[in-house]
Amino acid sequence: MNQKTSKVLSILFFCLTISAAIAQEASTIKYGDNKEAGNFKSINGIQLYYETYGSGKPLLLLHGNGGSIRSHRNRIEYFKKNFQVIAIDSRAHGKSVDDNNPELTYVQMADDIKVLMDSIKIDSAYVWGQSDGGILGLILASKYPQKVSKLAAFGANIFPGKKAIYDELDKMVMDTVKVTKDPKTIKLYNLLAYQPNITEKDLKKIKCPVLLMSGDRDAIRLEHTIKIFDNIENANLFVMPGATHFGSYEKPDLFNMILMDFFTKPFTKISTFEKMTKK
DSSP: HHHHHHHHHHHHHHHHHHHHHOOOOSSOOOEEEEEEEEEEETTTTEEEEEEESOOSSSEEEEETTTOOOGGGGGHHHHHHTTTTEEEEEOBBBBTBBOOOOOOHHHHHHHHHHHHHHHHOOOOOEEEEETTTHHHHHHHHHOOOGGGEEEEESOOOOSSTTTTTOHHHHHHHHHHHHOOOOOHHHHHHHHHHOOOOOOOOHHTOOOOOOEEEEEEEEOBBBOOOOOHHHHTTTTTTEEETTTTTTTTTSSSHHHHHHHHHHHHSOOOOOOOOHHHHOOO
């Protein structure tokens, strides 16, 4: 492996694990490895791991590519006071080991979540997803609309490539796909390189309230996030100032305030014209 490729892999590894690193603060609870809150369910041929905290309306937390429940520490601490928080290790992430399947698809991973919800008797839930987790949220809301009451997605995209992702980041992903021999890395980066494949028609099927979130210096092009926003009937848009793809971790107080407001207050999409004319 040459020096340039090694540097690319190092940067990508940093990007995909930064959320977990940011979350490594002292805590008496070992989120992601909590025997009191954790459970496994046999789902679609694997043992899917999840942890449950608090009570109230169910709120699903879905992590990004390469992440796990551990990256949700601050989120769980904040939201478990008001909701039944269910944090999930996606297939082939964290404790949800998937050694028998060489490929991952977002559609399969979203189906895992739907089956888990059925198995623990959750008719519908609020959903928040970071990056890949946001993609899973969009697929869930499109394919299984009855399962999602409200959806918030930070840094999600609906197709791969330079039209959705900034050039330098897309190149880093593709360079990794070309050189890596590690089976797990191949699984994770093939997701980034060749998926998702969500259409505008799919987005139009989403009827629940949706909050599209992005950093103003996100990995996802702002115009791509706006494209998603424009194709969902009941959508709001929040662009976090001075934030990257990891804005929810960089500015947790601002993020938590916006997310709590969305989940606890009535949804509105009143236009400026309607406001001015009182129509």
